[in-house]
Amino acid sequence: MYELRVEGEFAAAHFLRGYEGKCENLHGHNWKVELRVAGEKLGELDMLMDFKRLKALLGEVLDIFDHRCLNELEAFAELNPTTENVARMLFGQVASKLPEGVRVSRVTCWESERCSASYFE
16 A cells, blocks of 8 residues: 655634634634545556645645635535534545545644644544
């Protein structure tokens, strides 16, 4: 099994519905995202996937979230935009764009230097 790892970032605001504390108020983060993809077979040029292509794909997905209020996105109409749910949404968005034989193995999102959440299947 091979695994590739790339990082990206986006800035966004959110508030947590039903939360009692500061996070119930609108606030923002500079989110850091780590994407890991895996596969069993190497393709052309003995690569699982070109890093340049993988970073571009991640950037394309992160653009949907960048400089937005996450609560206003359709994906979070009923779902709280927690770090856990952001990781899961990114996982699904990237997974739908990968070539055959490559799958998302994990997405980790940091909302601060010391707080992160991961989603994997």
